[in-house]
Amino acid sequence: MSDPRYPIGKFTRIAAPTDSDRSGWIDQIEATPANLRAAVAGLNDEQLDTPYREGGWTVRQLAHHMADSHMNAYVRVRLALTEENPTIKAYEEDRWAELSDAKSAPIEPSLDLLENLHRRWVLLLRSLGADDFARTLVHPVNGPMTLDTVLGIYAWHGRHHVAHVTALRERMGWG
Numbered sequence: 001m002s003d004p005r006y007p008i009g010k011f012t013r014i015a016a017p018t019d020s021d022r023s024g025w026i027d028q029i030e031a032t033p034a035n036l037r038a039a040v041a042g043l044n045d046e047q048l049d050t051p052y053r054e055g056g057w058t059v060r061q062l063a064h065h066m067a068d069s070h071m072n073a074y075v076r077v078r079l080a081l082t083e084e085n086p087t088i089k090a091y092e093e094d095r096w097a098e099l100s101d102a103k104s105a106p107i108e109p110s111l112d113l114l115e116n117l118h119r120r121w122v123l124l125l126r127s128l129g130a131d132d133f134a135r136t137l138v139h140p141v142n143g144p145m146t147l148d149t150v151l152g153i154y155a156w157h158g159r160h161h162v163a164h165v166t167a168l169r170e171r172m173g174w175g
Helices: 019-040 059-082 100-104 108-126 147-172
Strands: 136-139 143-146
Touching (some): 019 147, 059 100, 059 108, 059 136, 059 147, 136 147, 143 147
Antiparallel strands (some): 136 143
16 A cells, blocks of 8 residues: 555546446445444544544544545435436535544444445435436536446445555554
């Protein structure tokens, strides 16, 4: 791992995803909550309050961030499915991670939230067809994107942050 910010590499957009790509991404989104729960299993408060890399969030902040981020993604998908090319709301994720709950609350509520959110999200995603994934939204910073792109980003995002935790555990010898 040459860059600890990107333990699985940066997100790479696929120009023309196939049904197989989409199915794999949905499977990855479905697996994210269990993978995160496994990655943080057995960590004590001191370990949860350890940054996953120099200058990075703590494991605790990262767990809360995943719930926050994926809630936003779920809403964005629903907006794109029910509105024509909506401009979605960006949020200051770094500032959210500095709020007291993200810095000090137990992670269990966010793990539970992520698990239930993904259960609902995956039900929606599995019901969609190729035309649905071609629908678009406009991100105020990143510009226009299809739901195919959103799907790929969040499949990557879950793996990306789980890898932050597992790489930290490995470096620290936390087993």
